[in-house]
Amino acid sequence: MALEKTWRWFGKTDSIKLSQLKQFGVEGIVTALHHIKGGAVWPVEEIMAVKEEIESYGMRWSVVESLPVSEEIKINSPQREELINNYKISLKNLGECGIDTVCYNFMPVLDWARTNLHYVQESGAESMFYDHETFAAFDIFILNRPNARADHSAEVIAKAEEIYSKMSEEEQNTLAYNIIVVTQGFINGTVGNVQNYKQVFLDYLSRYNAIDKNALRNNLVLFLNEVIPVAEEAGINLCIHPDDPPFSLLGLPRIASTQEDFDWIFSQNKSLKNGLTFCSGSLSVREDNNLVEIVKRFAERIHFVHLRNIKRVGARSFYESAHLDGVADMYGVLKALLEEQNKRKASGRKDLRMPFRPDHGLKILDDFNRQSNPGYPLIGRMKGMAEISGLELGIESALNIKENEK
Known part of the structure; x- marks a missing residue:
């Protein structure tokens, strides 16, 4: 077994083409209907058009990243009911098209921040x-x-x-x-x-002046209790992405930053469809987050994996480093993920793929001559994928040896 190798692709405007990705071992694509305005329904026809294009190059649409949660849902505005209904329809349509994993976040206003x-x-x-x-x-x-x-x-x-x-x-x-x-x-x-x-x-x-952490948590639960039953019916794993960075910015509440946060989220809706996107880069910013412990604690709920690394520079400051060179214990994280994959296989779970993508990457070599979104160069991410794949192979071999010795 091995984690499914995936790649974030931003559609037809992406300078990295689908025809290139298969060349270096990409198995699944992580993408979204970027041309559809947030909050609108994703029609079956639009989903199938992207899915069929990906499949024409011998890959699968592995993960939706992301089906955006509207600000109106996060603040529980009068428009919430209509937008949650749209979200449910989109989940049903994705399930009908055979897409089984949807990553989302519940960060207010800013999805992520760098200076x-x-x-x-x-x-x-x-x-x-x-x-x-x-x-x-x-x-x-x-x-x-x-x-x-x-x-x-x-x-x-x-x-x-x-x-x-x-x-x-x-x-x-x-x-x-x-x-x-x-x-x-x-x-x-x-x-x-x-x-x-x-x-x-x-x-x-x-709009968040009157919304503190407890209020935002409650709004997340309202959202989950509405959409999780639809995800169960559609066969979709929903997985929340950690806050990036995992502490309050601009006076806004953060509710997906620590082990305690995830304990609370999963206690509110116990369905395994209420899952986690494990992001080693986001979570490792906090010194009090033990990444290996977080993987082990929530292993059965990890439906999608982002692997990247950072180096801290003083309190609350950091830069993104090479995938195997930073504060994240990538060996320990990968070992715990592969052990969970083996457990799923042994127990007969169907969701064995546990897709990962090399998240962000260093801009190196010919990346300087290419256009790309911030954090998403070709060669730097390809290097990260190769490093992680090599580490994974070594861990898998060691795990198999131990298994044979029993």
Whole structure:
């Protein structure tokens, strides 16, 4: 056995073509109907068109990443009922088309955040960086979010002010545009590429003024209790993605950042269709997250795996590193995942594939001559897939030896 090798593909506009992926061992594709506005129904015809295109190159549509959960659902607005109904129809249509895994997140407004999309490492490779003091400078001085200072320590505010004082107007605008628009634009971001994007962003943030962690948790449970029965009927594994980064930003609540968070989520709806997208990169940002323990604790609910690595730089700051070089115990994580896969096989579970994708990647070599979304270069991810596959083969061999020795 081995985890299914998958690749995130952004559709026809992606510079990396389906015809190339099979060449280096990709078995399944992770994608979405990016051309359909968030909240709208995914029609069977549109799903089948993408599925058949993927299958024409000898691969399968392995995972939907993602079927977006609308902000109206997250804040429990009057539009929630209509949008959840649309979500249910989309799940039914995906199941009818034979798609069995759907990744989603419940992060308010921002799907993920980085402050530098072109961080140059000592080797010359490029990756992405999140610097907490720089993000605070954006929050307090560039975005001018009301009461932003209350969410930062005096030390962070002082460093943020120093960073802001050294930034040109162009650098300030680039930072804001990258955080609000660029990192979100290719994943059905909340704020589009509009002239007044800062104000639109602030308006979205203000809708959470009365929503704390408990309220957001309750809204997630309302969502799960509506859609999980549909997922069970359609044969679909739903899997929530951890918060990225896994702590509060912009005064917004976070509810999928720690082992305690996932214990709570899975206690509220015990169906195995209520599952987890295990993301080693997101979870490893927090020193109190033990990745191997999290895999073992929630193993039976892990339906999709993102493998990447980071290196921490002070409190709450980090950059994305090579897949096998960082704080994440990739050996321990992979070993625990493969042990779970063996358990599923022995118990007769049907969902043995446990698809993984090399999440993000270093920009190296010819990647500098190609266009790609932030974090998604070709060669850097291909290198990550090769490294993980080699490590996996070694672990599998060791596990088989131990099994034969019994």
